[in-house]
Amino acid sequence: MATPEAQDSPAPNEVSPSSAERVPMGQKVAYGMGSFIDMWGNWLYVGMVWPVFGFYFHVSSSLIGLALMLNRLFDAFSDPLFGWWSDNCRTRWGRRRPFILVGSILAGIGLPLLFAVPRDWSEMQYFWWMVGSSALYITIVSCVMMPYNSLGYEMTPNYHERTQIFAIKGAIQKMPEVAMFFASAFVTWSIWQDADTGETDYLRGAQIYTTILGAIMIVVGIFIFKATRERYYEGVVAQKQQKTKVAETLWQSIRCKPFRAILAMAFAYGMGTSMVGTLGYHCTIYYVCSGDQSVGSQWNGYMGLMGMVMGLSGVPVFGWISHRIGKRGAMKIVQFSAIAVFVSTWWLYTPEIVWLQMLATGLIAFTGAGFHMLDGSMMADVLDADELETGKRREGAFAACRSWILKVGMAAGIGLSGVILDATGFDSELQIQSAETLFNIRFYLAAIPIVGLIVALFALYRFNLTPVRMAEIRAALEARRGTV
Numbered sequence: 001m002a003t004p005e006a007q008d009s010p011a012p013n014e015v016s017p018s019s020a021e022r023v024p025m026g027q028k029v030a031y032g033m034g035s036f037i038d039m040w041g042n043w044l045y046v047g048m049v050w051p052v053f054g055f056y057f058h059v060s061s062s063l064i065g066l067a068l069m070l071n072r073l074f075d076a077f078s079d080p081l082f083g084w085w086s087d088n089c090r091t092r093w094g095r096r097r098p099f100i101l102v103g104s105i106l107a108g109i110g111l112p113l114l115f116a117v118p119r120d121w122s123e124m125q126y127f128w129w130m131v132g133s134s135a136l137y138i139t140i141v142s143c144v145m146m147p148y149n150s151l152g153y154e155m156t157p158n159y160h161e162r163t164q165i166f167a168i169k170g171a172i173q174k175m176p177e178v179a180m181f182f183a184s185a186f187v188t189w190s191i192w193q194d195a196d197t198g199e200t201d202y203l204r205g206a207q208i209y210t211t212i213l214g215a216i217m218i219v220v221g222i223f224i225f226k227a228t229r230e231r232y233y234e235g236v237v238a239q240k241q242q243k244t245k246v247a248e249t250l251w252q253s254i255r256c257k258p259f260r261a262i263l264a265m266a267f268a269y270g271m272g273t274s275m276v277g278t279l280g281y282h283c284t285i286y287y288v289c290s291g292d293q294s295v296g297s298q299w300n301g302y303m304g305l306m307g308m309v310m311g312l313s314g315v316p317v318f319g320w321i322s323h324r325i326g327k328r329g330a331m332k333i334v335q336f337s338a339i340a341v342f343v344s345t346w347w348l349y350t351p352e353i354v355w356l357q358m359l360a361t362g363l364i365a366f367t368g369a370g371f372h373m374l375d376g377s378m379m380a381d382v383l384d385a386d387e388l389e390t391g392k393r394r395e396g397a398f399a400a401c402r403s404w405i406l407k408v409g410m411a412a413g414i415g416l417s418g419v420i421l422d423a424t425g426f427d428s429e430l431q432i433q434s435a436e437t438l439f440n441i442r443f444y445l446a447a448i449p450i451v452g453l454i455v456a457l458f459a460l461y462r463f464n465l466t467p468v469r470m471a472e473i474r475a476a477l478e479a480r481r482g483t484v
Helices: 025-056 061-088 096-110 122-154 159-187 202-227 233-240 257-274 277-288 293-325 329-347 354-391 396-422 433-460 466-483
Strands: none
Touching: 025 061, 025 096, 025 122, 025 159, 025 202, 025 277, 025 293, 025 329, 025 396, 061 096, 061 396, 096 122, 096 277, 122 159, 122 277, 122 354, 122 396, 159 202, 159 354, 159 433, 159 466, 233 329, 257 354, 257 396, 257 433, 277 354, 277 396, 277 433, 293 329, 293 354, 329 354, 354 396, 396 433
């Protein structure tokens, strides 16, 4: 068995996918389209609360951060519930696709309702609305995402084809990411100017934008339901596998050693980057654009386009590296590159050459695309290792355990982002921030993700599923239960 200390070996030729193991391109694209629901259902709201509830309704940064953190407590129930339910579901349409269909329709309808608030509430009333409405919405999104993530892990048994699936998903994901970057520009668009006050009506912009995106989410969910198939369902799950217990969703999943390693890696990466998400936005507006929210929001849109372009380029680059040295070795290169990128943000965010911030966002997206592509593919390998040990396919259990723990980490990071923003000395009532505040924003924007990436590298060192080891695991599984 390969050990963590072993060198990352080149992928052997025999793990290249045969024609039977290749997933049709239509299914890969359909699965990748699920990133629209993932990005907008999980993370769009996180970016839109700041201009709407922060800038427009003047809710404090700490309360917004606390609201975003508290609502993740509901994931402690919804993610394991839908992961367990999906693993045990047996229908004529499979065990994943029915949840994706129903959940995506509800998620699309619910998205604009997150901003269905009156304009005369107090700060605490807005706070409790954010907590309650987003907590309910998170439960709906869990209904989609736990089965959706599980579906991706079980689409093929082939080591390299798994990377291709998540490469296409990563490429498609750049489209909803652009919509997230332009969200602030759309919400603060001068066309929403209130005739009575003369101020831009951020709330109206948010309601219109989320209605449009919600409709797209519904269409995407229907497309995924019709176009994808569940490879392991009829041959392995429906015929041979006993139903899993609720306890297996969290506690037994965490016993898997490779899973603990990749979970710790993703936790450190996600928490480190989520803690500074709002700092990048504020750095653009208050440092690079001297407090001009309209201009800063426009630049955020341009940065989103750059992120899409360079993120797309990151997918084939790191996919090529993975094919030659394995996923673990490619992931090392991703993380060292990301450290270099965050160091460079100190110079790339500058009012002297405004467009350089686009390069910063692009390079972050470049390495981020590689990270998420390899992370998803490595998780599929973990499921094979677990099946060898337990005799069960428990994609839903692992997806739920992983999702909840990572969301807790990112929610903590998002919650701390408000505290960190306050710690910089930021004052939302001021258009021009102090020199000390701007220095602190820039410093934390660079330093915090670097710390997270260093921790992630230590976790990656413990991941032992090399290409050779995965070939051994697959041979043992097929000898025991046949091919799929």
